[in-house]
Structure formats: C-alpha cells, structure tokens
Amino acid sequence: MGKMIYLDNAATTKTAPEVVQAMLPYFSEYYGNPSSIYDFAGKSKEAITKGREQIAEVLGAKKEEIYFTAGGSESDNWALKATFEAYKAKGNHIITTKIEHHAILHTCEYLEKRGAKITYVDVDENGIVKLDELEKAITPETILISVMFANNEIGSIQPIKEIGRIAKEHGVLFHTDAVQAFCQVPINVDECNIDMLSSSGHKINGPKGIGFLYIRKGVKIRSFVHGGAQERKRRAGTENVPGIVGYGVAAARANASMKERTDKEIAIRDHLIHRIETEIPYVKVNGDRIKRLPNNVNVSFQFVEGESLLLMLDNYGICASSGSACTSGSLDPSHVLLAIGLPHEIAHGSLRMTLSEETTMEDVDFVVDRLKEIVAHLRSMSPLYEDFMKKQNK
Ligand SMILES: *Cc1c(COP(=O)(O)O)cnc(C)c1O
Numbered sequence: 001m002g003k004m005i006y007l008d009n010a011a012t013t014k015t016a017p018e019v020v021q022a023m024l025p026y027f028s029e030y031y032g033n034p035s036s037i038y039d040f041a042g043k044s045k046e047a048i049t050k051g052r053e054q055i056a057e058v059l060g061a062k063k064e065e066i067y068f069t070a071g072g073s074e075s076d077n078w079a080l081k082a083t084f085e086a087y088k089a090k091g092n093h094i095i096t097t098k099i100e101h102h103a104i105l106h107t108c109e110y111l112e113k114r115g116a117k118i119t120y121v122d123v124d125e126n127g128i129v130k131l132d133e134l135e136k137a138i139t140p141e142t143i144l145i146s147v148m149f150a151n152n153e154i155g156s157i158q159p160i161k162e163i164g165r166i167a168k169e170h171g172v173l174f175h176t177d178a179v180q181a182f183c184q185v186p187i188n189v190d191e192c193n194i195d196m197l198s199s200s201g202h203k204i205n206g207p208k209g210i211g212f213l214y215i216r217k218g219v220k221i222r223s224f225v226h227g228g229a230q231e232r233k234r235r236a237g238t239e240n241v242p243g244i245v246g247y248g249v250a251a252a253r254a255n256a257s258m259k260e261r262t263d264k265e266i267a268i269r270d271h272l273i274h275r276i277e278t279e280i281p282y283v284k285v286n287g288d289r290i291k292r293l294p295n296n297v298n299v300s301f302q303f304v305e306g307e308s309l310l311l312m313l314d315n316y317g318i319c320a321s322s323g324s325a326c327t328s329g330s331l332d333p334s335h336v337l338l339a340i341g342l343p344h345e346i347a348h349g350s351l352r353m354t355l356s357e358e359t360t361m362e363d364v365d366f367v368v369d370r371l372k373e374i375v376a377h378l379r380s381m382s383p384l385y386e387d388f389m390k391k392q393n394k
Contacts (some may be wrong), residue, residue: 048241
C-alpha cells in the first residue's frame with residue numbers, strides 16, 4: 001500500500017508533533033499533583049494555568065470560565081444535565097436541534113425520561129437551523145437552548161450570533177457544542193452571547209481524552225463530578241496535566257494558523273467538491289455551500305452503498321467516513337442526513353471527507369480519480385442503477 005490519505009479529521013486528528021513534545025515533560029519530569037503544596041507540584045499547577053489561559057484567549061473568555069473535562073461528550077453531558085438540575089425551579093424545557101451530535105441527543109433522551117421536555121427544532125435543506133421555529137419554541141419554562149456551532153457530518157455552520165441574541169432576549173441560557181468549530185472558525189463568547197461551550201482536544205490536533213466546558217461567570221450550573229476541589233469545585237479529579245498542556249498548545253497553534261490554514265483548506269475543499277460534481281453523475285453535495293466548515297465535504301452518490309465505498313477506498317489507503325451508523329450496529333442512515341430531507345436510499349450512499357492542514361491538491365485529485373472508478377464499478381453491480389438506466393434509455 002502506498003501512502004495513507006487521511007480524510008477523517010472530523011472523527012479525530014493527528015496529534016501535532018509540537019503538542020506531543022510539549023506534553024512529554026509532564027509525564028515523567030513534572031509529574032506532581034497540582035493540588036499538593038510543595039514547590040515541585042507548582043510546576044504542574046502553572047502548566048494548567050497556562051493551558052487555561054491559552055484556551056480562554058481563543059474565545060475571548062476569562063481563564064476562570066474554562067473547566068477542563070475528559071472531552072466533548074463529557075462537556076455536552078455536563079452542560080445539559082447540570083442545567084436541567086440547577087434550573088428546575090424555573091422550568092424543564094430545553095430546545096435543541098435535530099442535527100446535534102449524539103452526545104447531545106442521547107443526553108436529551110436521558111433527560112426526557114427524568115421529566116425534561118425537549119423541543120428538537122428542524123433545519124432547512126442545507127442543514128441550517130430554522131430561527132423562527134427556534135424562537136417560537138421558547139416558553140416561560142424554557143431553561144436552555146443548545147445548538148451546535150457547526151455540524152460534524154455536513155459541516156453546516158449555524159447562525160450562532162442570532163441564536164445568542166434570541167436566547168438573551170428571552171432570558172434563556174445558551175449552550176453550543178463547538179467541538180467542530182473551535183479553532184476552525186473565529187468564536188467570541190461575548191459577541192455571540194454564549195453561556196456555555198463544549199470543545200474537545202483531539203479534534204484540533206491535540207490529545208484525546210481532554211476537553212473543556214466554558215461556563216460564563218454567573219451561570220449557576222451544578223458540579224458534574226463530585227470529589228476534590230479541582231476546577232473550582234465543579235469537576236473533581238486530579239487534572240490531566242499532560243492533556244491540558246497539549247490542549248493549550250494545540251489551541252494556541254491552531255488559532256495562530258486559523259486564517260492561513262482554513263483559506264488553504266477551503267480552496268482544496270471546493271476543488272474536491274467541484275471535481276466530484278462535474279465528473280461523477282448522480283451526486284448530491286450535502287450541507288450549505290457557504291456556511292460550511294473549511295474542511296468538510298459530504299456527498300451522496302446515488303445507487304451506491306456508503307459502506308462499500310468506504311471499504312474500496314480503504315484498499316487505496318484512503319480513510320473517510322460514511323453517512324450511516326453501521327459502526328453502531330444499526331443500518332439506519334444518519335439522523336443528520338434525514339433531517340435535511342434526504343430519502344433513505346440516497347442517504348445510504350453518503351461519504352464524508354474531512355481535510356486537515358496536511359491535505360494537498362494531489363491527495364484529493366487522487367481520491368477523485370479513485371472515486372470515479374469505484375462509483376462506476378459499484379453502480380455496474382447495482383440492480384437499481386440498471387433499472388434506472390433502462391428507463392433513461394427508453
Ligand atoms: C467529536 C464530537 C463530540 C465528542 O467529542 P469527544 O471528545 O470525542 O467526546 C461531540 N460533538 C461533536 C460535534 C463532535 O464532533
């Protein structure tokens with residue numbers, strides 16, 4: 001096999017070498033417990049403070065508003081469950097969307113069993129949340145609006161500023177899952193009226209198993225993990241010092257390169273989309289053309305199974321992802337593709353390719369050349385395609 005072409009950066013990213021380098025001393029050299037009082041432990045404590053500052057800076061937040069967690073899923077769970085508990089006296093209603101990550105949707109299902117009322121707002125055919133529906137859903141019992149900043153499957157970027165304005169006008173807390181958007185699009189928590197924000201290290205070339213929840217000063221949500229006094233008593237447990245160090249470096253690095261990197265990714269993304277659309281028949285590009293993550297391409301190929309496509313791409317060392325949740329043992333197409341109105345049979349033939357700073361034009365040209373062959377081959381074996389062509393040729 002030749003070189004690998006990794007186009008699954010929405011699933012996880014390579015930990016950047018300088019991130020690994022920055023982390024290493026905090027395993028074997030400065031391994032002190034940040035809560036201890038001797039000077040040696042102070043090194044660990046300083047490192048955490050630095051990481052917190054590096055991250056706060058990206059968001060225009062205060063460092064005291066950053067709470068480290070074990071990743072995006074934990075941050076999402078915390079934001080929803082603890083808000084539900086803390087604001088019971090006000091109400092039990094949470095507004096979210098149909099295209100959230102499962103870390104939000106499955107948490108909502110959990111809360112529904114415990115008395116929460118959840119409204120799942122629709123999105124349009126480009127995967128952008130319907131603001132009028134969202135605003136109409138607000139009732140006096142509404143305690144939280146949770147809308148993802150950008151979607152992990154189709155890359156659509158939500159009107160976060162408008163949602164923040166609506167939430168503020170109605171006195172409702174606003175949480176956003178920004179796992180895909182953090183360091184990919186500029187975010188300022190004050191400009192967008194964001195009260196809580198989730199992010200994850202391994203999506204920005206940082207380490208796995210570390211994330212944070214931004215909680216605006218004054219928001220009264222409950223502690224998530226009970227125990228020691230870490231993270232201002234809100235999330236107990238000895239801090240993941242190397243993880244925090246790596247996360248901080250990854251955030252500073254990705255923030256510094258954001259403009260240049262995303263400009264380059266957008267050019268490659270649009271080239272990839274253009275070639276697929278012009279060179280392969282019966283395809284549909286999913287997600288918004290403009291309000292889209294710089295590194296996201298999501299295409300449905302009619303008369304093709306996404307899983308077969310993935311396996312054949314893998315034979316060429318190309319790593320991508322499909323639109324159905326086969327990995328979870330279910331054959332249902334993704335809830336996101338269904339929410340934008342794709343029929344099941346088209347959603348099944350979907351492919352997600354997410355680029356990194358290392359992806360080149362040559363890489364994506366190679367991918368399109370292989371895709372053309374593979375799609376033609378799979379269609380040649382499809383009875384549906386055969387029927388369709390017979391009808392076309394009548
Ligand atoms: C990856 C992802 C998560 C989960 O993050 P983990 O750190 O893997 O738990 C949550 N939301 C979105 C949008 C994601 O892409």
